[in-house]
Amino acid sequence: MQIEQIYTGCLAQGAYYITSNKEAIIIDPLREIQPYLDRLKRDNVKLKYIFETHFHADFVSGHLDLSKATGAPIVxxxxxxxxxxxxxxxDNQIFNIGNIQIKVLHTPGHTMESSTFLLIDENGVDHAIFSGDTLFIGDVGRPDLAQKAANKTQEELASILFKSLRTKILPLNDNIIVYPAHGAGSACGKNMSKETSSTLGEQKKSNYALRINMSEEEFIHEVLDGLTPPPSYFRMNVALNKTGYTNFEQVLKNSLKSFDALAFKEMIENTDALVLDTRTADDFYKNHIPQSINIGLSGDFAPWVGTLIADVKQPLLLICQKNKEEETITRLSRVGFDNVLGILENGFESWTNAGLETDSVHRITAETFAEQISSGNHKIIDVRKETEYAAKHLEEAYNKPLAYINDWINELNPKEHFYLHCAGGYRSMMAASILQARGYRNFTEIEGGFGAISKTELPTTDFVCQSKTL
Structure with missing residues (x-):
């Protein structure tokens, strides 16, 4: 028996490849299936089943393409x-794979179809659970995503999840390995560990949601407390996973079309495409196409595209880093953004070589920032998450998380100057690009973000004023 966790950091997602006696299964595959096909060929095994723990919201699964390529049924x-x-x-149905078995444990609550797959090894011993979004390391799946589909309130779904954990998960042996679908960084939970596996015994000790003496009322309160609104693209990804999608290879073929600078400019002017610049923040701030949006490929690219652009059908024109075109399209497709109209040929340099108009973002160092604000009161906007802000922030900073920029952008007075920062500059440059695309230019972005600011002598605090508004 072989178990391989295939973890994709930018999505904080774990797929699983399991083999036994010339047969294999894959659990929760990503959309691009070639890596799985390569493993099957390498190991000379036949894919018997493709298991899906639930209809995923945060990424488009590869179950359909993988099934078509191999003939393996989807479960x-x-x-x-x-x-x-x-x-x-x-519930409790058993599937045989080589010398091992997979037992289906129906564990609704995150969604109503959510299931945990129990692996029983060659000796008939319970070895591991593949818990999907039912149980994470340090957390459980949020129960507010499937309210409409389930026709239930989040409180009702939380109650169902409580019963699933108590009747299906907690009775299992402590030495069972827990393999979840996500880790820290995923929006499918709120307090996930950076660890990507654990034992059930350790989770019984450390996971707040598995406390033995916890009442159902306590569980419902704690699991719902602090939940932020889910990204808008989640429901669209669920629909794609449930109804079907375009073959990934066809998406790649359709998207890998390059246009010279003049043709690219014409497409900007004659389509409703959004220009997405995937270069680093350090490159973008110096020079970029006016009205373009910066989401750097080097960070949590796909989730931020889904969060900030939201509509998976939005036509896109791409500016990519050199030799990163295919990777960019692949990562976009993982969250359902298949409508790429074209790519700027030879990167941003071709735009400047053609003498076309460019724009820039006003950026200063943390040291210069410290000097400027010491002379008087200034408005400072911190676009980090609420938890980051609560841990420590500048005394006078307002917390306006990037994920909700569409909600707070209209609160800004375009005539009033403000400073903008995040933790290191990745998110603040996204915010800066969106602000400028919408006509806000009276601001300054801080290079290095709070990491650099905290090295200055500017006063910080962990006090949060809940009523503080722009």
Whole structure:
């Protein structure tokens, strides 16, 4: 028996490749399937099943393309209603793979079809659970995402999740390994560990949601407390995973079209495409195409595209780093953004070589920032997450998380200057690009973000004024 966790850091997502006696299964595959096909060929094994723990919201799964390529059936847990052929397993149903077994444990709550897959090894011993979004390391799946589909309130779903954990997960042996679908950074939970696996015994000790003496009322309160609104693209990804999507290779072929600077400019003027610049913040601030949005490929690119652009059908024109075109399109497709109209040929340099108009962001160092604000009161906007801000922030800073920029942007007075920062400059440059694209120019972005600011002598605090507004 072989178990391989295939972890994709930018999505904080874990897929699983398991083999036994010339047969294999894959659990929660990513959309690009070639790496899985390569493993099957390398190991000379036949893919017997593709298991899906639930209809994913934060990424487009590769289940359909993988099934078409290999002939392996797709398996969902009870209550799943896909719009394609699949095995809808019964609770406690067992599937044989080589010399091992997978037992389906229906664990609704995150979604109603959510299931945990229990691996029983060659000796008939319970070895591991692949818990999807039911159980994370240090957390559990948020129960507010499936309210509309389930026709239930988040409190009702939380109650269902409580019962699933108590009746299906907690009775299992402590030495069972827990393999979740996500780790820290995913928006499918709120307090996930950086660790990507654990034992159930350790989780019983450390995971707040598995406290033995916890009442159902306490669980509902704690699991719902502090939840932020889910990204808008989540529901669209669920629909793609449930109803189907374009073959990834076809998406790649359609998207890898390069245009010289003049043709690219014409497309900007004659389409409703959004210009997405995936270069680093350090490159973008110096020079970029006017009205373009910066989301750097070097960070949590795909989730931020989904959060900030939201509509997966939005036409896109791309500015990519050299030799990163295919990677950019692949990572966009992972969250369902397939409508790439074209790429600027030879990168941003070709735009400047053509003598076309450019723009820049006003950026200063943290040291210069410290000198400037020491002379009087200035408005400072911190676009980090609420938890980061609560841990420590500049005394006079307002917390306006980047994820909610569409909600707070209209609170700004375009005539009043403000400073903008995040933790290191990645998110603040995204915010800066969106602000400038919408006509706000009276601001200054801080290079290095709070990491650099905290090295100055500017006063910081962990006091949060909940009523503080722009």
């Amino acid at each position: 969902f847990g009870p209550q799943a209603t896909p719009h394609f052929d699949a095995i809808i397993a019964q």
